[in-house]
Amino acid sequence: MQGVISLSVIVKELKLYQFKNHENISLSFGDKINAITGSNGIGKTNILDAIFYLGNTKSYFNPSDKQIISLGCSETSIFGKVTKDQEYELLGVFGEKRKKTFKKNGKPYTRLVDHIGFLPSVFITPHDISLVFEGSEERRRFMDFTISQINKEYLTELIRYRKVLDQRNAYLKSCEGRSVDPLLLEGFDEKLAFSGHEIHRVRTSFIADFLPHFQRIHKELAEEDTSVSFEYFSPISDVTFQDLLLKNRALDIAAQRTSSGTHKDDLIFEMAGMPLKKFGSQGQIKSYVVALKLAQYEFLSKQTGDKPLLLLDDIFEKIDEQRSKRLMELVCSDRFGQIFISDTHHERVKEHFDPFGVDFKQIRIGSESLTE
Numbered sequence: 001m002q003g004v005i006s007l008s009v010i011v012k013e014l015k016l017y018q019f020k021n022h023e024n025i026s027l028s029f030g031d032k033i034n035a036i037t038g039s040n041g042i043g044k045t046n047i048l049d050a051i052f053y054l055g056n057t058k059s060y061f062n063p064s065d066k067q068i069i070s071l072g073c074s075e076t077s078i079f080g081k082v083t084k085d086q087e088y089e090l091l092g093v094f095g096e097k098r099k100k101t102f103k104k105n106g107k108p109y110t111r112l113v114d115h116i117g118f119l120p121s122v123f124i125t126p127h128d129i130s131l132v133f134e135g136s137e138e139r140r141r142f143m144d145f146t147i148s149q150i151n152k153e154y155l156t157e158l159i160r161y162r163k164v165l166d167q168r169n170a171y172l173k174s175c176e177g178r179s180v181d182p183l184l185l186e187g188f189d190e191k192l193a194f195s196g197h198e199i200h201r202v203r204t205s206f207i208a209d210f211l212p213h214f215q216r217i218h219k220e221l222a223e224e225d226t227s228v229s230f231e232y233f234s235p236i237s238d239v240t241f242q243d244l245l246l247k248n249r250a251l252d253i254a255a256q257r258t259s260s261g262t263h264k265d266d267l268i269f270e271m272a273g274m275p276l277k278k279f280g281s282q283g284q285i286k287s288y289v290v291a292l293k294l295a296q297y298e299f300l301s302k303q304t305g306d307k308p309l310l311l312l313d314d315i316f317e318k319i320d321e322q323r324s325k326r327l328m329e330l331v332c333s334d335r336f337g338q339i340f341i342s343d344t345h346h347e348r349v350k351e352h353f354d355p356f357g358v359d360f361k362q363i364r365i366g367s368e369s370l371t372e
């Protein structure tokens, strides 16, 4: 849908019930910049996470939903009033004894994946640095999250792949001390190869589309000429998945798990033709990561025709003065829609946005009056 004028997705209201440290809180937001301020530990990041949850049916940080329920409580709910082409009410409910449900305008989704992509968001947090320093899982998650927002079949294929992989691993484990049935293993291999190739095909085409976005936005943000790039690494780039599984069969049987495949794909980050981790200064690494996220924003906005929400967590702690000024200038432009930004100093955020004359709302958490 290139060339379409993007429509902003806007969260007007948010009500949290027993969500992390927020027992009961109601907030209303402005259409452009929303500065959520308050002291450390007051629950600013948790509010951004709740907004993320509303669009993705899961937390950005907590893999288990149990962790989002306030300690000592047994259920949580997140309510949001949002506008897109029209007004919508979204409600997510989850409890220890209650399956997670999501409703749009009172109508429950039969499958949660059908909600993905409705309220797109990009979250920029200090935690993103793990994209560079942690294992390949983080980078696959980045790719998968981005693609899933625009391609439901891809998300379904990922779920299918994970399921077959778990089954194959469980089977290999169950074979301890006895011989493996080659026919049964071939059955798993065939399914795994089918899904794996499909995932590989979509990731390859995604990388080709995404890289130029990243390089352009990096240039804009970092204002330096050091070249940046990344490469897609996959164990099935040069061989078929089935040949790979066949080659690794003895190893897999001995290790009782699937040693190689699409689940080992990676992105290799580079700066000036060198590995980013070794070459980049701290500041350069941070800008690289922020540029990746902003490229994610531009990519989603272009593909969907919606301007996603932008969640900026502790951004001023993250990048230097000059880059944060550049970033604020960027996000105030029409390329971006509604923005939520958390900070400990309410004067500091205001000062950053004042020069741009944009619609600005301050939401102070933990003080008598919540908004001003």
Ligand SMILES: Nc1ncnc2c1ncn2[C@@H]1O[C@H](COP(=O)(O)OP(=O)(O)O)[C@@H](O)[C@H]1O
Pocket: 019, 020, 021, 022, 038, 039, 040, 041, 042, 043, 044, 045, 046, 047, 067, 068, 069, 070, 071, 342
């Ligand atoms: N499930 C939970 N129940 C209660 N409190 C929680 C839960 N999860 C996190 N918290 C609390 O939330 C607080 C942190 O909130 P956070 O949003 O990170 O603060 P801020 O961003 O304002 O510094 C911590 O005190 C943490 O213990």
Ligand SMILES: [Mg+2]
Pocket: 044, 045, 046, 313, 314, 342
């Ligand atoms: Mg925080």
